[in-house]
Amino acid sequence: MEDKMPDAQTYEYESGVTKVAVPNDFAKSRRISNDSHLELSIVDQATGDEMTLGVDDFDVQGYGDEELIITLNEAVPAGSHLKVLGGRSRVGRRPLLHKLGMRVGEDNTSKIIPAPSITIKATGFQWGWTYSYPDFGDFEFDSLIAPKETVSSELFRLATTNDVVVPAGETVRIVTTGRDVIHAWAMPAFGTKIDAVPGRLNETWFYTENEGTYYGQCSEICGIDHAFMPISVKVVSREEFEAWVNEQADLNGLEPFFDTTDQLAAAEVPADVN
Incomplete structure (x- = not known):
């Protein structure tokens, strides 16, 4: 399904x-x-x-x-x-x-499960992933294996330089393709695995209400560094997601997609000291 x-x-x-x-x-x-x-x-x-x-x-x-x-x-x-x-x-x-x-x-x-509210395109290449968010101006970024010296030993070959960020409690559509050879986007925690084939678009979806960071791997043997193609997905609140999208838009020279003025104002209200 x-x-x-x-x-x-x-x-x-x-x-x-x-x-x-x-x-x-x-x-x-x-x-x-x-x-x-x-x-x-x-x-x-x-x-x-x-x-x-x-x-x-x-x-x-x-x-x-x-x-x-x-x-x-x-x-x-x-x-x-x-x-x-x-x-x-x-x-x-x-x-x-x-x-x-x-x-x-x-x-x-x-x-x-509700209909997808977000689409993310994942393009596999030797050896990493490029992600784009077409719903928000189509900004994109590469996600590579995090250098060994920057992460704990438990997360080496799992952590990446850039997480895929999604909001909790919403259905996310993943569209996959490959740039060079066949790869596969697999996230065991979501029960998701789908091939990324050059010249073809495949799609799957996932849904979770639990915030946190989840790890997967390319699961199609794709070359000498196949074992160094991790996938990381960070599930956050809707407010955090919107703030992150605005950050990515700014990095890519785009206008912000969400008005976070009210959120920032609420965060800046001092605590009641009485």
Whole structure:
């Protein structure tokens, strides 16, 4: 399934609602057609905390049609909003709930994955990677093995000179190609491995909510320094990601893509010393 892009869409509705009409505007073969394709949650607007609703908390009419009518047992509380996530791409320990005789809401080990919000192009070469971000002016940078003297012994052949940076909780599309011979972009922590072939574009995707730095390697024998082509992905908050994109834009002579004035102002507010 790694070569099939998730296509789930997110819809949000204000507090107080009990009935909503949700577009089901996928291609007919991809429409939301049963409760395994839906996730509903109540989101606290102050904290961002989400409470997932069980299948007995709402009723759905129109599965397979161009519009779904969802009726809640109780109105959305004040200070909260309803989030509806609809799509057919699901990951987790039990991605095929219905085939296992289970219903959504009885098991929290699988999750509908939203459509990609970011695309990154990874070009393999002997022996390193070039990454570009076409959504943000197509800036690019090379990522090579970090020199042995600059990293700990545990990270040598894992760490790179430049990390791929992505936001947590968003689906990332990776498009691969090769500049000279066949390489392969592999990130075990994400369950992702795809060839980077000269003259061809392959694509895959990954999703994680856990911030941190993850390491992978080129996994296609590509020459004498094949073992020296590490991959590193740094997963950060959305705010950190936007600040990083602006930094890269500046380095490449581009205008900033995000207005971080409010974020900077909040960070500069002195702590209450009373």
